[in-house]
Amino acid sequence: MDTNTIASHQFDDDTLTINWTDGHTSQFHHIWLRDNAPDNRHANGQKLVETANIPFDSKPSTVSINGTVDLTWADDGSTSRFDPAWLRHNAYEQSEVGKRRQTIQTWKAADMQTLIFHDYANMAADDVALRPMLQSVRDHGFALITNVPTELKSLFKIIDLFGYVRETNYGTLFDVQVEPNPTNLAFTSLTLTGHTDNPYRHPVPGLQLLHVLNNNVSGGDSTLADGWAAAEALRERDPAAFELLSTTPVTFKFKSDDAHLEHEASIIETNKWGEVRSIRINNRSMQAFYTAPDKMKGFYKAYQTFAHMLEANEFKITFKLDGGQAMLFDNQRILHGRIGYESGGKRHLQGCYADMDSLLSKLEVLSRK
Secondary structure, three states: OOOOOEEEEEEOOOEEEEEEOOOOEEEEEHHHHHHOOHHHEOOOOOEOOOHHHOOOOOOEEEEEEOOOEEEEEOOOOOEEEEOHHHHHHOOOOHHHHHHHOOOOOOOOHHHHOOOOEEEHHHHHHOHHHHHHHHHHHHHHOEEEEEOOOOOOOOHHHHHOOOOOEEOEOOEOOEEEOOOOOOOOHHHOOOOEEEEOOOOOOOOOOOEEEEEEEEEOOOEOOEEEEEHHHHHHHHHHHOHHHHHHHHHOOEEEEEEEOOEEEEEEEOOEEEOOOOOEEEEOOOOOOEOOOOOOHHHHHHHHHHHHHHHHHHHOOOOEEEEOOOOOOEEEEEOOOEEEEEOOEOOOOOEEEEEEEEOHHHHHHHHHHHHOO
């Protein structure tokens, strides 16, 4: 059915009402129409008219449908023309906005029995091979990459395919290997439960890349879990626990000789639609926090329930990356960890951070081709 054909229209002092042939009705406020009129924009898409200077009581003297929706403004006689398809696509009643929202493909361990690796050499040579890797990060929260050179700093070659490194107090990159006096337990051989990095930052780095140079130790397997999937499962199984974890701010902190970073946020963050859009969980950097005394014990019960879910086989996948392989993941969605390992071999990874908006921008540009 054609959803962009207008059956009828009417207008009053405040709004233009359009009745579409599929039975849907949209209302557009006149000030919104004037603000978003195509003639108010440069060829580059940026607005030429200051929203603050548009007459608040703007209204048309006439509205006509001539292939386009033409509004002649009463105050100065100018005409704004709208494509009906553009109006339908930008209709702002909740039912229409909901249709345009991206459907997130959360996953559990059973959905990831077969892991797909994207070949670095192919991606570097052809954007056609790069696009599926970027889509995997967008849709599933992570991508695995193989055939990456094992020279130091080769991880930058991956970031260069879509964006820029985000520098932190760790520098442009950090080495994940055993250190004699580690400032972070990541730089030991201990087991690390699933976590997100840098929860003590605002904003946190959106992406993390870990590139394996050597991994010939007993143990040292990587783990990943979809925090959004686990959070939605928690909401379904224990709504009270979800409510506590999404409304109780907790404190995260990191300090070293050259850094003191601290931020307060909830473990689970939702957007205005109530959808889970960020997980901050890192047991090593969580500090003492404050909430109402009658909620404190309930919070800990909720936290433990969620933490155990994230480590359960229902949500967590475990695999071993070899030298020349890497994983790129959404640091506000995917929890990463590792199995502890023994001495007697060598395990050396290099890591860095990047921003999700660069990846999504590159993906959108490739999608236009």
